[in-house]
Amino acid sequence: MGRKGLIALIVIVLLCVLGYLAVQRGQQQRTAQIEQAPWLAAEQGYLSTLQALEIEQPGQPAVRIERKGEQWVVPAKADYPAAPQALAELLRALREARTVEAKTANPQWHARLGLAEKGEGDEQALRMRLQFDGHPDLGLRLGNPSRQGSGQLVRRAGEDQVWLIDQQLQVPTRELDWLDRRVTHIPFTRIASLELRYADGEKLTLKRADAEQYNFAVEELRKEQKLSFEGAANSVALVFSNLQFADAAPLAQVGFKQSPMLQFSLAGFDGQRLEGALYKQGEQYWLVLGEHEGFAVGEVSARSDWAYRLEPEQVQRLAKKLRDLLAKSS
Incomplete structure (x- = not known):
């Protein structure tokens, strides 16, 4: 190969390397933007319009709390007032939760992460349904806590993509725990x-x-x-x-x-x-x-x-x- 051919080959290789690095950098920037975004970005504007919340722990009856006027109540307990702190803490965590990392989108791995729809008790996700005033219902699945920190594995109902978020959502699963005691x-x-x-x-x-x-x-x-x-x-x-x-x-x-x-x-x-x-x-x-x-x-x-x-x-x-x-x- 002549000198000119060698120079041309080196230029081509450099261009390929620079192109690859540019693509990788772009992907990393897009990933970083995704990972830094609020988990419930689409719902941020109307989380405050929440009207009802249902929680279902595998093997236990579903728990429902509702807004009645300015007060939150537990319907199954004859509309007894719900504990304000538990709801406030949950809404705060949902509002502040940010995605740390995209995990698997393969549903075959959901059971191992505590995010399956069916299976043994520890394989199934904690189900949560939020109902809003004038907006679609939102179904969430809460799985295992992160092994690396204080976060939690989660996904949206109907979606296979699993996310690691930076919050651990403390959700009472018994009616008694939702009552203002x-x-x-x-x-x-x-x-x-x-x-x-x-x-x-x-x-x-x-x-x-x-x-x-x-x-x-x-x-x-x-x-x-x-x-x-x-x-x-x-x-x-x-x-x-x-x-x-x-x-x-x-x-x-x-x-x-x-x-x-x-x-x-x-x-x-x-x-x-x-x-x-x-x-x-x-x-x-x-x-x-x-x-x-x-x-x-x-x-x-x-x-x-x-x-x-x-x-x-x-x-x-x-x-x-x-x-x-x-x-x-x-």
């Missing part, structure tokens, strides 16, 4: 008195003269009796500072067969008032709130036409008698 959130420092009245006639009355007095005094305490420690009675009133139920049901559905084992009256320093009763039904304990007034928004969230099941530990703290507060005799 707050009963009361009354600041301890605002409670002036609490009176417990038992079915056997015994009574326990806790009082404070003013907000400067931290520990509750026990009216029924005789001179020869002593509390186990100075603030022994405080734990009873503290129950109402962050009381959450274990389960809930409409009052008419529970149908109590006996009188309450305990009734209580709570009063605040600023005129707040709360009445309630505790029932035992079988081996379970249910709290029912009566009239209440004077509380700030969020301090009393429970409804008077519902019954709230409490855990045994909560009942043990609330249903104390005088003997439970006394110092042990030597």
Whole structure:
């Protein structure tokens, strides 16, 4: 090969290399643009119009929450309010989720990634359907968390392409986990008195003269009796500072067969008032709130036409008698 031919060959090779590099760079730029884009890019503009959400864990009944006016409710629980934080966190994650990497588009690999439509429980995807106002429904499939970081494998319903996103979507799969489980959130420092009245006639009355007095005094305490420690009675009133139920049901559905084992009256320093009763039904304990007034928004969230099941530990703290507060005799 002559000198001119060699030079021409070198030029051709260089042009081919430069062309290949240009193509590769273009592909990398397009891939980077895809990988940096929001996962739900097409829905970004109307995620806030969400009207209903359905979640189905393989082998479990589907859970549905709906918007009713300005409130989110759980229809299967007689439209009881849904927990606002769980929904807010999910919507935030959906809005912020960005694609990290395109994974397989072969459906034969979906089971291994926890994204299959059928199969064993750990092979199937968590199904989620979002319904919007004036826009098409959106079906999503949520699979295994990423092994390399905090992301998750996902795909759209009806599509085989699997994506790794940079968020892990925390989706409650039980109706109970979607309920707003707050009963009361009354600041301890605002409670002036609490009176417990038992079915056997015994009574326990806790009082404070003013907000400067931290520990509750026990009216029924005789001179020869002593509390186990100075603030022994405080734990009873503290129950109402962050009381959450274990389960809930409409009052008419529970149908109590006996009188309450305990009734209580709570009063605040600023005129707040709360009445309630505790029932035992079988081996379970249910709290029912009566009239209440004077509380700030969020301090009393429970409804008077519902019954709230409490855990045994909560009942043990609330249903104390005088003997439970006394110092042990030597």
